[in-house]
Amino acid sequence: MSSFGGAYQGxxxxxxxxxxxxxxxxALWLEQLGARTIGLALDPATDPALCTLADACSGLTDHRGDIRDAKLLETLIGDAKPRIILHLAAQAIVRESYETPLDTLNTNVMGTANLLEAVRRAGHPCSVVVVTSDKCYENVNWDYGYRETDPMGGSDPYSMSKGATELVVSSWRRSFFDPNGPIRVASARAGNVIGGGDWARDRIMTDCISALCAGTPIGVRNPVATRPWQHVLEPLSGYLELGARMLEPDGGRFATGWNFGPAVQSVCNVQRLVEGMIDAWGSGSWEDLSDPTAVHEAKLLSLTWEKAYHHLDWEPTWSLDQCLTATADWYRGWHEKPGSARTNCLSQIDAYESRARELRLPWAVGH
Ligand SMILES: NC(=O)c1ccc[n+]([C@@H]2O[C@H](COP(=O)([O-])OP(=O)(O)OC[C@H]3O[C@@H](n4cnc5c(N)ncnc54)[C@H](O)[C@@H]3O)[C@@H](O)[C@H]2O)c1
Incomplete structure (x- = not known):
């Protein structure tokens, strides 16, 4: 049995x-699953970028365009008639959202509305997974994970835009996409991802790897912030499973909001994460660069994923230590041999799927 019930093959x-x-x-995982993928995004925003290093566009039809362009989405979706849409494009950096709040709002909220409207106009049967964030919830700094039924919110522009994106999804679903009909729309809220190949600004792994490669202390801006850390492949397995399950004849029951978080042991503060990364790398140190005047970031954030466990049979595959080892291995491989990025990604996807099969996770072995 191939992963996700073979739903992506062809x-x-x-x-x-x-x-x-x-x-x-x-993109690489979809390539391995045999999907015929069309990609839509802007040019890579960082240099280096995983997309280029791992040649991630070689297995798909690569469109560069802006999701704020409603006409472009209407033409693309109307022509391509995709069976599954995985919507990840967003302005995804919290600190940037303080600098460009209107652009963030436009891209994240109107971009999603444009996509859903294009799906509605095309009228073609499909399942749509809209990726938002754990930050979509109104953060009340409590000790419990947020549930899918908790209120949307967000004080910074990025978090607010993700909460607002959830409202857009909910409105389009309730107004236009009857779950018993041919178009099914779900949203997915995952935690803070780590993994090889992230060079985005202000991300903790970007800071860790630059310092570890240079042999300098890792500057940590917010050591006490607690986050639901997970390897990038964890939420991706959730998105893929959700996209596949919504295609089932009664798949409308999956057309709701879903959390894909890590096990509670992986919800830890930045200091613990950085120390774990130093252990996995084999050397290094960190220094506290806390700035009391820095822009607001929530202190504690975690997600419950009991709904995904009970109704989608989804659960995390790797422990925090396995996530950190995979991440350190990936960056070490790239540091020593930059041309190894693609092979390293593909072999980590294989390793992740093998572990999921060992654990008899239904997305990997069949329901
Ligand atoms: N990285 C995390 O820890 C994390 C956590 C929770 C949720 N998310 C969400 O997951 C998704 C992917 O995040 P990521 O970490 O890969 O972000 P990223 O910044 O690495 O990638 C963003 C992608 O969106 C595209 N994009 C941005 N603006 C666009 C526009 N106007 N038109 C078309 N494409 C546009 C970019 O070209 C890029 O391909 C985002 O929706 C993000 O909010 C990420």
Missing amino acids: TDVLLTGHTGFKGSWL
């Missing part, structure tokens, strides 16, 4: 955000 998939960190990993 299937037309639209992946937005394929030039980004998660999107590049997902």
Whole structure:
């Protein structure tokens, strides 16, 4: 049995955000699953970029365009008639959202509305997974994970845009996409991802790897912030499973919001994460660069994923230590041999799927 019930083999998939960190990993995984993928995104925003290093666009039809362009989405979706849409494109950096709040709002909220409207106008049967974030919830700094039924919110512009994106999804679903009809739309909220190949600004792994490669201390801006850390392949397995399950005849029951978080042991503060990374790398140190005047970031954030466990049979595959080892191995491989990025990604996807099969996870062995 191939993963996700073979749903991706020979299937037309639209992946937005394929030039980004998660999107590049997902493009490679879709390639391995035999999907016929169309990617839509802007040019890579970083240099280096995983998309280029791992040649992640070689297995798909690569469109560069802006999701704020409603006409472009209407034409693309109307022509391609994808069976599954995985919508990841977004302005994804919290600190950037303070600098460009309107652009963030436009890309994340209107970009999603444009996509859903294009799906509605095309009228073609498909399942759509809209990727938002754990930050979509109104953060009340409590000790419990947020549930799918908790109120949307977000004080910074990025978090607010993800909460607002959820409202767009919910409205389009309730107004236009009857779950018993041919178009099914779900949203997915995952935690903070780590993994090889992330060079985005202000991400903790970007800071760790630059310092570890240079042999300098890792500057940590917010050591006490607690986050639900997970390897990038974890939420991607959730998105792929959701996209596949919504295609089932009664798949409308999956057309709702889903959390894909890590095990509680992986919800830890930045200091513990950085120390774990130093152990996995084999050397290094860190220094506290806390700035009391820095822009607001929530102190504690975690997700419950009991709904995904009970109804999608989904659960995390790797422990935090396995995530950190895979991440350190990936960057070490790239540091020693930059041309190894693609092979390293593909072999880590294989290793992840093998572990999921050992654990008899239904997405990997069949339901
Ligand atoms: N990385 C994380 O820890 C994390 C956590 C929770 C949720 N998410 C969400 O997952 C998704 C992917 O995140 P990522 O870390 O890969 O981000 P990223 O910044 O690495 O990639 C963003 C992608 O979106 C594309 N994009 C941005 N603006 C666009 C526009 N106007 N038109 C078309 N494409 C556009 C970029 O070209 C890129 O391909 C985002 O929706 C993000 O909000 C990420």
